[in-house]
Amino acid sequence: MYTITVNVTYNDGSATYTDDITLNNISLTNVAPRNINCSNPTGLNNTSTVIKNFTVNDNGSADTSGTPAVNTLNLLWSKVGNGTKTINGVTTALDAGFFEFSNTVPGRLQMGSGYSLTNEVTYNITVKVSDLNGVGSDSLSTQCAIQFTTGIPNVPVAICRGNQRTPDTVNCAESIEYQFLASDIAGATGSYPAGYNQSGTIYYNVSDQAPSDVQPVSTGALTQGVMYINTSFRNTSTTATSEIIYTIQYRSDANSSWTQATKSTGGTVALSENLSSDNNITDTDSFKFNLEGEYRLITQRISGLGCSSGDSFFNVTFGDDTYGNTNCPTPP
Numbered sequence: 001m002y003t004i005t006v007n008v009t010y011n012d013g014s015a016t017y018t019d020d021i022t023l024n025n026i027s028l029t030n031v032a033p034r035n036i037n038c039s040n041p042t043g044l045n046n047t048s049t050v051i052k053n054f055t056v057n058d059n060g061s062a063d064t065s066g067t068p069a070v071n072t073l074n075l076l077w078s079k080v081g082n083g084t085k086t087i088n089g090v091t092t093a094l095d096a097g098f099f100e101f102s103n104t105v106p107g108r109l110q111m112g113s114g115y116s117l118t119n120e121v122t123y124n125i126t127v128k129v130s131d132l133n134g135v136g137s138d139s140l141s142t143q144c145a146i147q148f149t150t151g152i153p154n155v156p157v158a159i160c161r162g163n164q165r166t167p168d169t170v171n172c173a174e175s176i177e178y179q180f181l182a183s184d185i186a187g188a189t190g191s192y193p194a195g196y197n198q199s200g201t202i203y204y205n206v207s208d209q210a211p212s213d214v215q216p217v218s219t220g221a222l223t224q225g226v227m228y229i230n231t232s233f234r235n236t237s238t239t240a241t242s243e244i245i246y247t248i249q250y251r252s253d254a255n256s257s258w259t260q261a262t263k264s265t266g267g268t269v270a271l272s273e274n275l276s277s278d279n280n281i282t283d284t285d286s287f288k289f290n291l292e293g294e295y296r297l298i299t300q301r302i303s304g305l306g307c308s309s310g311d312s313f314f315n316v317t318f319g320d321d322t323y324g325n326t327n328c329p330t331p332p
Contacts, residue, residue: 002025002026002027002028003022003023003024003025003026004022004023004026005020005021005022005023006020006021006022006023007019007020008020008021030060030131030132030138030139030140031060031140032060032131032140032141032142033056033058033059033060033075033129033130033131033140033141033142034056034057034058034060034142035056035057035058036054036055036056036129036142036144037054037055037056038054038144038145038146039146040146040147040148041146041148042148042153042224044117044148044150045117045119045150045151046116046117046118046119046150046151047116048111048117048150049110049111050108050109050110050111051099051109051110051111051125051148052108052109052146053105053107053108053109054077054107054108054109054127054129054144055107056072056075056107056129056142057071057072058071058072059071059072059073059074059075059131060131060140061073074131074132074133075106075107075129075130075131075133076129076130076131076133076134077101077106077107077109077127077128077129078101078127078128078130078134079099079100079101079125079126079127079128080126080127080128080143081125081126082094082095082096082098082099082125083098083099083123083124083125083126084123084124084125085118085121085122085123085124086121086122086123086124086327087118087120087121087122088326088327089326089327094123094125095112095115097112097113097114097115098111098112098115099111099112099125100112100113101127107129109125109127117150118150119150119151119152120149120150120151120152120322120323121149121150121151122147122148122149122150122154122327122329123147123148123149123150124145124146124147125145125146126143126144126145126146127143127144127145127146128141128142128143128144129141129142129144147329149329151322152225152226152322153224153225154224154225154320154322154323154327154328154329155222155224155225155226155227155319155320155321156217156218156219156220156221156222156223156224156225156329157210157214157217157328157329158206158207158210158214158217158219158220159180159206159220159222159227159318159319159320160319160320160323160325160328160329161210161211161214161319161325161328162317162318162319162325163178163204163316163317163318164209164210164211165204165209168315168316168317169313169314169315170202170244170299170302170313170314170315171302171311171312171313171314172242172302172303172307172311172312173301173302173303173307174200174202174301174302175196175197175198175200175201175202175298175299175300175301175302176201176202176203176204176297176298176299176314176316177189177197177201177202177203177204177296177297177298177299178204178206178229178296178297178316178318179203179204179205179206179220179294179296180206180220180221180222180227180294180295180296180318181205181206181207181219181220181221181254181294181296182207182219182220182221182253182254182294183205183207183220183254184205184207184208184217184220185205185208186203186204186205186208187203188203189258189296190257190258191257191258192298193247193271193298195245195300196247196298196299196300197298198300198301205220206220206318207219207220207221208220214328221292221293221294221295222289222290222291222292222293222294222295223292224292225290225320225321225322226264226288226289226290226320226321226322227288227289227290227295227318227319227320227321228286228287228288228289228318228319228320228321229248229286229287229288229289229295229297229316229317229318230284230285230286230287230316230317230318231246231273231275231284231285231286231297231314231315231316232275232282232283232284232314232315232317233275233276233277233282233283233284233312233313233314233315234277234280234281234282234283234312234313235276235277235278235279235280235304235306235307235310235311235312235313236280236310236311236312237278237279237305237306237307237308237309237310237311238278238279238309238310239278239305239306239309239310240278240304240305240306240308240309240310241276241277241278241304241305241306242276242277242278242302242303242304242305242306242307242310242312243274243275243276243277243302243303243304244274244275244276244299244300244302244303244312244314245272245273245274245299245300246273246275246297246298246299246300246314247260247269247270247271247272247273247297247298248260248261248269248273248287248289248295248296248297248298249261249269249295249296249298250262250289250291250293250294250295251293251294252292252293252294253293253294254294256293258296261287261289261291261295262289262291263287263288263289264288264289264290264291265288269287273285275314276304277306277312278306278310288321297316299314302314
């Protein structure tokens with residue numbers, strides 16, 4: 001309990017009055033540290049030694065005076081457990097000394113002595129920051145959990161989980177548009193090259209169609225990692241050929257214009273990619289992309305004499321080119 005004296009000044013327009021008011025039996029309550037920078041670190045690889053410099057802008061104190069400010073003092077950073085690593089979908093615990101906090105730089109999480117990161121591995125660690133240097137029953141703490149993938153990061157989970165369309169085929173006289181967008185609204189996506197977005201086009205929005213166990217997802221656009229898109233076409237006719245013409249386009253965001261997508265292996269996707277088939281022989285192609293932004297795969301209608309004497313099937317698969325579709329990141 002505290003007794004606090006408050007100096008009060010009042011001016012009624014003609015005179016100024018001052019007085020001391022005593023407040024008795026005041027009880028103060030501690031507040032846990034607030035405004036922690038808890039974003040996931042990026043750009044880490046097997047040579048990285050510093051994982052993240054955590055900061056907290058408020059230890060609960062109202063006093064912002066001094067350098068450093070009083071409301072940032074007496075904070076103790078520590079781990080909650082030792083963390084985990086996930087390789088090919090298998091999660092195991094880390095050694096106690098794998099991660100540690102620096103003794104010289106407050107809030108710096110770093111590699112422990114004798115340990116190093118491994119590329120293409122997902123790491124998870126929870127930390128906490130305590131006020132009053134973590135001493136006494138009045139000390140309060142706030143926790144923060146981070147996750148990061150070393151080397152090349154995972155693609156967003158909606159892309160990673162792949163094509164959910166059932167059946168995932170397009171037949172004769174049909175056309176389709178696969179949309180890798182930040183928005184989950186399916187529909188026409190602006191202007192189209194001649195011959196594309198014909199009446200009756202099927203729209204498949206990757207974000208909207210992501211599996212229910214990862215919904216809601218934050219995006220269907222490529223925000224990180226390397227995405228693959230594979231196409232295949234098959235016609236059952238033994239007397240004639242059918243074909244599909246399609247392309248893949250890119251824009252940096254919804255306010256930008258569509259252009260031909262640039263492949264991570266070099267070059268751009270042709271405006272008129274072509275797959276053709278007869279005698280039940282499958283024609284295929286594959287593409288990889290790593291430029292962050294929105295993509296769309298658009299087709300013209302399946303055509304050709306093979307449509308009159310057989311059945312045609314166009315399939316699209318997509319996912320994470322680096323880690324496959326079985327080691328998807330935690331949603332969203």
